[in-house]
Amino acid sequence: MAAAAVADKRPVRFGILGCANIARKVSRAIILSPNSTVVAVGSRSLAKAEAFAKENGFPGSARAYGSYDAVIDDPDVDAVYIPLPTSLHRRWAALAAEKKKHVLLEKPVALNVAELDEILAACRVNGVQYMDATMWMHHPRTAAITAALSDHRRFGKLKAVHSIFSYNNGPDFLKNDIRVKPDLDALGALGDTGWYCIRAILWASDYNLPTKATALPNVEFNEAGVILSCGASLQFSDGKITTFYCSFLTNLTMEINLLGTDGYIRLHDFVIPFQEYKAPFYVHANTKFGERAISIEPEPVEHIVSTDLPQEALMVKEFSNLVQKIEREGGEPEKKWEIISRKTQLVVDAVKASVDKGFVAVEVGE
Amino acid sequence: MAAAAVADKRPVRFGILGCANIARKVSRAIILSPNSTVVAVGSRSLAKAEAFAKENGFPGSARAYGSYDAVIDDPDVDAVYIPLPTSLHRRWAALAAEKKKHVLLEKPVALNVAELDEILAACRVNGVQYMDATMWMHHPRTAAITAALSDHRRFGKLKAVHSIFSYNNGPDFLKNDIRVKPDLDALGALGDTGWYCIRAILWASDYNLPTKATALPNVEFNEAGVILSCGASLQFSDGKITTFYCSFLTNLTMEINLLGTDGYIRLHDFVIPFQEYKAPFYVHANTKFGERAISIEPEPVEHIVSTDLPQEALMVKEFSNLVQKIEREGGEPEKKWEIISRKTQLVVDAVKASVDKGFVAVEVGE
Numbered sequence: 001m002a003a004a005a006v007a008d009k010r011p012v013r014f015g016i017l018g019c020a021n022i023a024r025k026v027s028r029a030i031i032l033s034p035n036s037t038v039v040a041v042g043s044r045s046l047a048k049a050e051a052f053a054k055e056n057g058f059p060g061s062a063r064a065y066g067s068y069d070a071v072i073d074d075p076d077v078d079a080v081y082i083p084l085p086t087s088l089h090r091r092w093a094a095l096a097a098e099k100k101k102h103v104l105l106e107k108p109v110a111l112n113v114a115e116l117d118e119i120l121a122a123c124r125v126n127g128v129q130y131m132d133a134t135m136w137m138h139h140p141r142t143a144a145i146t147a148a149l150s151d152h153r154r155f156g157k158l159k160a161v162h163s164i165f166s167y168n169n170g171p172d173f174l175k176n177d178i179r180v181k182p183d184l185d186a187l188g189a190l191g192d193t194g195w196y197c198i199r200a201i202l203w204a205s206d207y208n209l210p211t212k213a214t215a216l217p218n219v220e221f222n223e224a225g226v227i228l229s230c231g232a233s234l235q236f237s238d239g240k241i242t243t244f245y246c247s248f249l250t251n252l253t254m255e256i257n258l259l260g261t262d263g264y265i266r267l268h269d270f271v272i273p274f275q276e277y278k279a280p281f282y283v284h285a286n287t288k289f290g291e292r293a294i295s296i297e298p299e300p301v302e303h304i305v306s307t308d309l310p311q312e313a314l315m316v317k318e319f320s321n322l323v324q325k326i327e328r329e330g331g332e333p334e335k336k337w338e339i340i341s342r343k344t345q346l347v348v349d350a351v352k353a354s355v356d357k358g359f360v361a362v363e364v365g366e
Numbered sequence: 367m368a369a370a371a372v373a374d375k376r377p378v379r380f381g382i383l384g385c386a387n388i389a390r391k392v393s394r395a396i397i398l399s400p401n402s403t404v405v406a407v408g409s410r411s412l413a414k415a416e417a418f419a420k421e422n423g424f425p426g427s428a429r430a431y432g433s434y435d436a437v438i439d440d441p442d443v444d445a446v447y448i449p450l451p452t453s454l455h456r457r458w459a460a461l462a463a464e465k466k467k468h469v470l471l472e473k474p475v476a477l478n479v480a481e482l483d484e485i486l487a488a489c490r491v492n493g494v495q496y497m498d499a500t501m502w503m504h505h506p507r508t509a510a511i512t513a514a515l516s517d518h519r520r521f522g523k524l525k526a527v528h529s530i531f532s533y534n535n536g537p538d539f540l541k542n543d544i545r546v547k548p549d550l551d552a553l554g555a556l557g558d559t560g561w562y563c564i565r566a567i568l569w570a571s572d573y574n575l576p577t578k579a580t581a582l583p584n585v586e587f588n589e590a591g592v593i594l595s596c597g598a599s600l601q602f603s604d605g606k607i608t609t610f611y612c613s614f615l616t617n618l619t620m621e622i623n624l625l626g627t628d629g630y631i632r633l634h635d636f637v638i639p640f641q642e643y644k645a646p647f648y649v650h651a652n653t654k655f656g657e658r659a660i661s662i663e664p665e666p667v668e669h670i671v672s673t674d675l676p677q678e679a680l681m682v683k684e685f686s687n688l689v690q691k692i693e694r695e696g697g698e699p700e701k702k703w704e705i706i707s708r709k710t711q712l713v714v715d716a717v718k719a720s721v722d723k724g725f726v727a728v729e730v731g732e
Contacts, residue, residue: 252653287618
């Protein structure tokens with residue numbers, strides 16, 4: 001019965017704005033997702049769009065366009081995935097929403113919360129679903145850790161979080177990538193990698209906002225003033241101590257340390273698991289000094305969480321589920337994702353302001 | 367020839383001041399160490415000292431005393447191990463040095479650097495060896511990681527360090543332990559657990575001092591004003607970003623994250639290994655996004671370092687080696703350990719000052 005109902009649903013038809021590298025990964029995810037299909041891609045260069053569709057296994061019926069407008073004007077497109085440079089998000093996400101396309105938006109979602117609010121308002125007015133493309137949120141490991149953190153009898157109360165996301169893509173990236181260009185991705189490493197660290201801290205905190213953010217000294221910038229590496233501490237009213245480090249200048253590292261009164265949980269590949277179909281996390285539970293403090297007991301335990309689809313396909317599947325509810329069942333857009341996205345942006349903005357103001361504590365907006 | 371020379375040496379004869387819990391571990395370490403023996407223990411209670419000697423496998427010839435003075439007056443004692451409350455260190459370490467006893471001093475070594483300087487001056491004037499009892503420094507794993515960090519071709523340059531040491535010994539500890547009493551161990555969790563985190567950051571930084579220390583907000587104190595948990599960032603002139611968290615209120619956790627331009631090294635039991643005779647660390651080397659950023663390559667590698675003696679016995683062995691050089695070869699005391707100890711204390715002091723001043727950046731003294 002339930003299976004038949006699902007089978008009755010037409011898959012959500014995606015159009016993709018631009019041929020960014022990350023769009024290759026998400027195209028595959030759309031194709032892998034059982035309730036989704038890709039029907040169009042647009043680029044400023046038609047040849048590029050055509051090559052992209054061909055190289056990424058698009059169905060034969062899919063259309064390649066020489067503009068973004070053509071994608072959002074296509075009546076067969078239900079939803080768009082927008083992996084454009086951040087400075088173009090406000091314009092194209094809002095335009096897509098006005099054309100009644102649901103919006104899956106690559107992160108960082110906007111240059112600041114004012115821009116994001118324009119996007120969210122356009123989605124709200126037009127009744128379309130919004131979600132940011134923070135893939136690790138959708139891995140079943142994430143839910144498993146949420147459950148472990150919520151088991152207060154075992155984990156106790158969360159008291160400290162540290163997160164790292166960094167990568168070192170080499171000199172060509174640092175010279176030419178859009179993520180280091182002030183007119184394209186002005187938030188640099190804070191927007192691209194800090195986004196994940198901040199999301200991790202918010203996630204661990206039941207999405208309660210910190211009261212203040214304070215950037216740590218020793219931020220590194222490129223010649224154009226774009227952040228290449230920084231750290232910050234986020235201050236919470238419940239007394240938690242949280243810190244993160246994000247960078248384009250250090251080895252690809254993806255760390256969350258979650259410290260509770262009675263347990264410690266860590267994971268070392270939170271953004272993209274080393275393996276696609278299974279992902280570990282490590283639990284130190286009720287760790288104590290042994291006799292004469294000679295050893296520590298018990299040893300940490302590895303938990304491995306398997307998934308039948310890669311996390312990015314689960315993201316697309318979840319997004320399309322929500323779209324299907326709206327389109328064919330007359331439901332309301334799910335607000336959860338815009339709320340989380342906006343909170344993340346608020347913290348990004350506060351850290352950026354703290355950097356700009358010389359590392360003073362900056363109140364996080366609302 | 368070398369073996370015969372070693373065999374000729376009389377083992378270093380230790381006296382122990384006080385019957386602290388940690389002294390049980392170090393007594394065992396002295397007995398395990400091939401160049402060391404324990405000959406005396408003193409307590410304010412003779413019965414307690416006698417019971418301690420018996421319960422900890424002291425040789426039959428060892429003496430139990432009803433005072434600390436008796437230990438440092440004993441002509442058969444070459445060196446003292448001092449696990450007394452921190453507020454007593456200045457008095458007893460200086461007195462021991464004046465009696466020409468070498469000093470192995472439990473950490474935190476002093477309430478502040480001024481007190482430590484008195485101890486170090488007494489050691490220097492009397493030509494005795496000084497070492498603080500930071501056991502993990504002596505595990506061969508520590509040297510193995512030092513070598514890995516120094517391999518700049520593989521690891522690149524160190525850019526960020528995060529360290530955690532915390533434990534949760536429960537309500538009785540928080541009410542009654544000397545480590546939470548303002549008249550005994552006024553530095554609380556900062557002195558007892560932060561000491562290790564600060565040492566870890568200094569160790570990773572080739573013992574270069576940070577320029578400034580800034581405590582993070584949300585320090586927790588007990589009713590007497592002793593720190594139960596805190597975090598801080600240490601600012602280095604080379605641009606490194608370093609942070610730590612130390613606590614008596616969270617699960618026993620012992621973490622160092624070392625992030626370089628081309629590698630990432632982590633260990634999860636740096637203070638006391640889960641296992642006595644082998645200790646792991648994990649190396650992420652030249653980690654990169656795989657094809658289409660679907661996976662991350664290569665996976666981290668576990669390195670296991672074995673040891674023939676527990677780290678605390680290696681500490682005693684190293685200390686006694688230095689003592690033997692002085693006593694029987696007329697050498698000078700090794701300065702390395704006092705230099706490292708003093709730098710650690712300088713940073714502890716700066717973090718404490720930052721807490722007291724409301725989380726402002728405080729210059730680290732010299």
